[in-house]
Amino acid sequence: xxxxxxxxxxxxxxxxxxxxxxxxxxxxxxxxxxxxxxxxxxxxxxxxxxxxxxxxxxxxxxxxxxxxxxxxxxxxxxxxxxxxxxxxxxxxxxxxxxxxxxxxxxxxxxxxxxxxxxxxxxxxxxxxxxxxxxxxxxxxxxxxxxxxxxxxxxxxxxxxxxxxxxxxxxxxxxxxxxxxxxxxxxxxxxxxxxxxxxxxxxxxxxxxxxxxxxxxxxxxxxxxxxxxxxxxx
Amino acid sequence: xxxxxxxxxxxxxxxxxxxxxxxxxxxxxxxxxxxxxxxxxxxxxxxxxxxxxxxxxxxxxxxxxxxxxxxxxxxxxxxxxxxxxxxxxxxxxxxxxxxxxxxxxxxxxxxxxxxxxxxxxxxxxxxxxxxxxxxxxxxxxxxxxxxxxxxxxxxxxxxxxxxxxxxxxxxxxxxxxxxxxxxxxxxxxxxxxxxxxxxxxxxxxxxxxxxxxxxxxxxxxxxxxxxxxxxxxxxxxxxxxxxxxxxxxxxxxxxxxxxxxxxxxx
Amino acid sequence: xxxxxxxxxxxxxxxxxxxxxxxxxxxxxxxxxxxxxxxxxxxxxxxxxxxxxxxxxxxxxxxxxxxxxxxxxxxxxxxxxxxxxxxxxxxxxxxxxxxxxxxxxxxxxxxxxxxxxxxxxxxxxxxxxxxxxxxxxxxxxxxxxxxxxxxxxxxxxxxxxxxxxxxxxxxxxxxxxxxxxxxxxxxxxxxxxxxxxxxxxxxxxxxxxxxxxxxxxxxxxxxxxxxxxxxxxx
Numbered sequence: 001x002x003x004x005x006x007x008x009x010x011x012x013x014x015x016x017x018x019x020x021x022x023x024x025x026x027x028x029x030x031x032x033x034x035x036x037x038x039x040x041x042x043x044x045x046x047x048x049x050x051x052x053x054x055x056x057x058x059x060x061x062x063x064x065x066x067x068x069x070x071x072x073x074x075x076x077x078x079x080x081x082x083x084x085x086x087x088x089x090x091x092x093x094x095x096x097x098x099x100x101x102x103x104x105x106x107x108x109x110x111x112x113x114x115x116x117x118x119x120x121x122x123x124x125x126x127x128x129x130x131x132x133x134x135x136x137x138x139x140x141x142x143x144x145x146x147x148x149x150x151x152x153x154x155x156x157x158x159x160x161x162x163x164x165x166x167x168x169x170x171x172x173x174x175x176x177x178x179x180x181x182x183x184x185x186x187x188x189x190x191x192x193x194x195x196x197x198x199x200x201x202x203x204x205x206x207x208x209x210x211x212x213x214x215x216x217x218x219x220x221x222x223x224x225x226x227x228x229x230x231x232x233x
Numbered sequence: 234x235x236x237x238x239x240x241x242x243x244x245x246x247x248x249x250x251x252x253x254x255x256x257x258x259x260x261x262x263x264x265x266x267x268x269x270x271x272x273x274x275x276x277x278x279x280x281x282x283x284x285x286x287x288x289x290x291x292x293x294x295x296x297x298x299x300x301x302x303x304x305x306x307x308x309x310x311x312x313x314x315x316x317x318x319x320x321x322x323x324x325x326x327x328x329x330x331x332x333x334x335x336x337x338x339x340x341x342x343x344x345x346x347x348x349x350x351x352x353x354x355x356x357x358x359x360x361x362x363x364x365x366x367x368x369x370x371x372x373x374x375x376x377x378x379x380x381x382x383x384x385x386x387x388x389x390x391x392x393x394x395x396x397x398x399x400x401x402x403x404x405x406x407x408x409x410x411x412x413x414x415x416x417x418x419x420x421x422x423x424x425x426x427x428x429x430x431x432x433x434x435x436x437x438x439x440x441x442x443x444x445x446x447x448x449x450x451x452x453x454x455x456x457x458x459x460x461x462x463x464x465x466x467x468x469x470x471x472x473x474x475x476x477x478x479x480x481x482x483x484x485x486x487x488x489x490x491x492x493x494x495x496x497x498x499x
Numbered sequence: 500x501x502x503x504x505x506x507x508x509x510x511x512x513x514x515x516x517x518x519x520x521x522x523x524x525x526x527x528x529x530x531x532x533x534x535x536x537x538x539x540x541x542x543x544x545x546x547x548x549x550x551x552x553x554x555x556x557x558x559x560x561x562x563x564x565x566x567x568x569x570x571x572x573x574x575x576x577x578x579x580x581x582x583x584x585x586x587x588x589x590x591x592x593x594x595x596x597x598x599x600x601x602x603x604x605x606x607x608x609x610x611x612x613x614x615x616x617x618x619x620x621x622x623x624x625x626x627x628x629x630x631x632x633x634x635x636x637x638x639x640x641x642x643x644x645x646x647x648x649x650x651x652x653x654x655x656x657x658x659x660x661x662x663x664x665x666x667x668x669x670x671x672x673x674x675x676x677x678x679x680x681x682x683x684x685x686x687x688x689x690x691x692x693x694x695x696x697x698x699x700x701x702x703x704x705x706x707x708x709x710x711x712x713x714x715x716x717x718x719x720x721x722x723x724x725x726x727x728x729x730x731x732x733x
Contacts, residue, residue, distance in 0.1 A: 054634060072637050083632040086650045096636055256597060256680075265697055287597065287678040288693070301586035302596050405696030430698035458586055460594070 003064045003071040003147050004030040004179055006051060010060030013050040020046035021203040023060055028148070028181060033174050035194030035211065036183040039232045043203040044183035045080070048150045051181065052077050073100075075148040076141035080156055082133045084125040089117050092125045092136055096144045111139040114169065131162025138169060142178075149173065151182040155189070167193060187227060191215055199223050201232065254283035255465045256303040258294035260374050261403045263307060263448065266332070266423030266492055268485050275481060280468055290403070292372030298322055298451065301458030305466040306451045309374040309421075314449055323451040324463070329473050330482050330495045331447045334378055335425060336438040337408070338417040339364060346417065352441035356386040362396035365416035367407050370399030378446065379419045385443060408434070421446055426487040447496075473497065506704025510712075513705055521706075525713060528686040531599050531673070532666045535606035536614075539666075540659045543611045547618030547658075548644040548651075551626045562619065568612035573605075577672030580605045584676065597678040602686070605672040610662035617661055621654035622647045656725050660718055667714055687713070 005027050012022030021043035028034060028051070036044045049055045051062065053072060064071035076096075084092050094108045112118045115135035120128065125136060134154055141149060151170070155163040170193060174180050184190055190197065190211065197214035199207040207214055207223050218224040226232045263269065264286065273284050287294075287303055291310045297303045299322045307329070308314060317323045336355055338346055344363040349355035359366055360383075369376040383390055390397065398416065400407050404424040411418035412432045420428075425436070450473055452466035472478060474497035482495040513521045550561065582588050584596040584604070595601045625647055633643050648655065670688035677684035679693060687710045694703035 052635065054631060077631075077635040079631060083629060085629070085646065099636055099638055099642055256678075261696065285597070285678075285680040285683055287680060289678075300588075301591075403696045405698055408698060409695075428698040430700060460586065 001066055001070070002030055003066050003074045004028060006062065006064050006071075006148070008051070008060065008062050011050060011057055011062045012059035013046050013055040014058040019203055020055065021050060021200070022058075024050075024205060026198065026205060026208065028179065030147075030179055031177065032179055032181075033193055033195040034179075034181045034198060035190040035196070036181065036198045036200065037185060037187075037190060037226070038200040038206075039185070039226065042200050044185075044200065045152050046203070047198075047200065048077070048152050048181065048183055052150050073144075074146050075150065076144065076146040078134070078137050078141045078149070078151040078154050080152045080154070082137035084128075084133060084136065087125060088122050089125050089128065089136060090121040093139050093143055096140060100144065102144070107143055107145075111143055115139045116165075131158045131165070134158060134162065135166060135169070138166060142173060146178060148179045148181070151180065153183050153185070155184075155186070163189075187215065187229075199226070252277075252281055252283050253462075253465060254285055255305065255462050255469060256285045256287060257305050257307060257469070258287045258289055258297045258303040259307045260291050260294065260309060261288055261405070262309070262373075262375060262421040262424045262446075264288040265404055265427050266421075266485075267427050267487060268423070268482065268493060271481050271485055272478070275477060276469065276472060279477060280472055282465060282469065284469070290369075290371045290373035291377065295322075298453050301453060301461055304453055304462045305469065306453070307448060308451070309446050309448045310377045311447060311449070313374075313377065314451060318451065321454055321457065324454045325452065327450045327470055327474060327497065329448050329450050329478075329497050330493045331445055332422050332493045333439065334375070334419055334444040334446050335422050335436050336417060337411065337420055337425060337434045338437040339415040339433055340435050342437050344417065346437040349438055352382060352438070352443040353386045355438040355441075356382050356388065359417055360386070360388050360393065362394050365396045365398055365414055367411040367414070367416045367418040368397065368399045369404065369407050369419075370401045371403070373404075374446075375404060375419060375421060378444075382419070382443065422490075423487070423492045426490055426492065448493075502700045503704065505701035506708060509701045509705030510708035513709060514712075521709065523682070524685055524687055524690055524706075525709065527599065527684075528667060528688070528710075529713070529717075531602045531686060532606060532663060535603045535610065535666050536659055536663045538603070539607045539611040539614050539662055540655075542607075543613075543615035543662075544618050544648060544655055544658070545644060547615045547655075548622050548647045549640075550615070550619045551622040551647060552640055552643045562616075565612050565616050565619070569616055571609070571612070572671070573609050573669050574671035574675070576608050577605055577675035580608065580672065580676045596676065597680060597684060599677070599684060601676040602673040602684060605676045606666040606669060609669060609672060610666050613665055614658045614662040617658035618651075618655055621658065622651050625651045625654075653725060656721060660721060663717060664714060667717075668710065 008024045008026045010023040010025060013020040024047065036047055038044050046055060050057065052075060085095060090108060090112065093111055094104060097104050112121055117132060117136065128136060138154065155166055167189065170180060194211040197207065197209060197211045198205060199214065201222055206220055207218065215227060218227055222232050269286060276282055276284055287297065289297065291308045291313065294306050294308050295313060295317055298306050298317065314326050318326050336346060344358050344361060346355050346358050349358055368379060380390065400410050404420060405428065407418055408420060408424065408428050409430055412430055412434050415433060450470050452463060452470060453461045455461050455463035479495040482493045485492055550558065580601065583590050584601050585591055629646065633646065668688060670692050673686065674689050674692065677689065679685050679689040687706055691703045691706045694706065
């Protein structure tokens with residue numbers, strides 16, 4: 001049963017009286033690889049959290065194709081700075097299975113292998129390097145085989161090697177049918193991975209369309225400036 | 234989890250006592266005398282009875298008796314005891330033995346208390362306040378006796394100056410305080426002889442009949458509290474007034490001095 | 500000053516001679532307090548986790564109340580427990596007054612707020628860190644509490660040890676509800692109070708040093724155990 005499409009109509013997230021993001025009109029369709037782009041503070045993180053249900057909908061609506069609790073169980077989120085439990089690498093990857101009381105049919109070993117941490121499986125997760133931690137968070141997010149994966153600038157503070165490894169995994173995950181929504185402000189990464197571009201400034205969508213069109217023929221001056229590397233507010 | 238529960242059950246429950254036991258509230262002065270260490274083993278031997286002592290002030294002892302939390306009392310406050318029995322809390326009051334109170338003070342005796350010829354004179358001299366006086370202030374038998382002695386000398390405690398210090402503590406603590414402050418204090422002889430921290434204190438007045446300290450045994454009335462061990466308490470009372478107790482009490486000495494006189498009427 | 504030295508030598512002789520009274524009194528102290536700490540932890544640790552995880556209207560009030568209860572004088576706790584367990588009180592029929600069980604009850608009342616408060620402080624920080632992840636993973640409240648309790652176990656051991664420290668050194672409450680009966684409810688602290696009252700400062704101090712030694716030993720053992728388990732790398 002497909003949880004997508006996800007439809008946002010006039011959706012807004014607020015904390016106290018401050019609007020974090022919105023009103024947003026956007027549809028996420030099955031199989032897409034959406035890149036959410038925009039300057040710092042534009043609301044990329046808030047938009048992802050709003051879609052995932054970490055921010056409450058304070059205006060408009062956000063609807064999946066199925067009811068919320070089912071949708072919730074078929075999606076995962078990778079945070080910008082990975083939150084790891086004070087447990088071993090293996091226990092961290094296995095956590096979502098354990099919480100759902102699902103049997104581990106070898107997925108944990110497979111994912112440890114994919115992220116190259118088989119040898120470190122029984123080490124404390126917190127002793128890993130930044131890149132390893134982020135790969136671990138990605139493996140943990142994928143262990144339940146979600147239909148929809150959110151990533152909030154997962155490679156923002158990583159070196160080239162780690163970024164390349166994560167991108168390789170993401171390409172594969174997407175090819176296997178997982179829909180991906182990812183925030184980034186790395187234009188190269190957006191071009192390498194993204195199919196659909198969402199450009200937001202000050203909490204509102206300014207442009208939305210196929211990635212090549214957005215990068216090569218931005219409609220607005222601000223998008224153009226952003227792509228060119230200028231400071232946009 | 235099971236082992237934890239089992240451990241908890243064991244920890245909570247393994248407090249069972251096998252032989253008959255009886256709870257007796259006694260005053261600090263009795264406990265401090267050390268007489269209990271002689272009497273309790275004899276009671277255990279002759280009556281096969283474990284006497285569990287609750288060492289409290291007379292005021293608290295009477296409260297414990299009223300509530301039915303102890304089976305019997307061994308206290309020394311005649312008027313309060315009479316009231317306790319009269320109001321139906323105690324079955325009867327039986328006089329067992331007496332020791333005496335003594336007035337202690339700093340060795341240089343600034344109030345010249347040792348010159349007094351009677352207890353009443355001594356307390357008039359104390360009330361001049363030439364040195365502090367430490368009062369138990371805890372409604373204990375000793376405190377009650379002290380208040381009676383002031384009254385006998387026609388003195389009003391309410392009118393006393395800052396030299397009169399109510400500590401609200403046990404005999405030992407009051408002695409510690411008096412010793413540290415160079416103050417006068419009223420004590421039972423037993424507590425004094427058994428007291429380890431005598432330092433600068435010494436007896437400044439003793440021997441007057443007014444300083445007589447009568448101990449009585451009261452069994453808690455079973456008509457109010459049907460759980461109290463009245464029969465055991467009666468057995469104990471019979472033993473306390475009997476010959477074995479008389480010998481043990483009269484021959485008990487501390488630092489060469491005889492402490493108690495057994496005066497129970499059989 | 501000589502009294503402190505006397506106390507140290509007294510403590511030394513008491514311990515090396517394996518004084519039977521000292522052994523039974525120390526054993527009783529440990530049994531009462533360890534039981535109280537276990538029971539209090541079973542109540543306080545989940546409660547601390549629940550307070551950390553739950554957002555409810557009177558949460559601030561609950562925390563303020565908890566902190567206020569921490570400052571409750573043990574003597575008052577002792578008096579209340581006495582009145583409840585007294586033969587003329589509501590639980591008199593249980594015949595618990597002047598037993599080790601009564602002392603355990605009083606200690607549980609005294610240290611539960613302390614353990615809960617320290618546990619809550621520690622778990623609140625952990626919860627701030629885990630919050631987004633555990634919400635994202637669709638956890639139930641119960642699962643969140645379980646994860647916090649497990650991952651915060653080192654801080655929770657510290658909380659329990661704080662409770663142990665307070666309980667093992669407590670005298671006011673257990674004196675009232677235990678009665679300091681020789682061979683039944685006499686523990687280290689009440690024995691110290693008794694010997695001080697008798698003016699035997701050296702013995703009182705000696706027992707005091709034994710108490711301190713006991714407390715240090717328990718702390719070292721617990722910390723030792725928790726370190727070998729986790730190799731101190733978290």
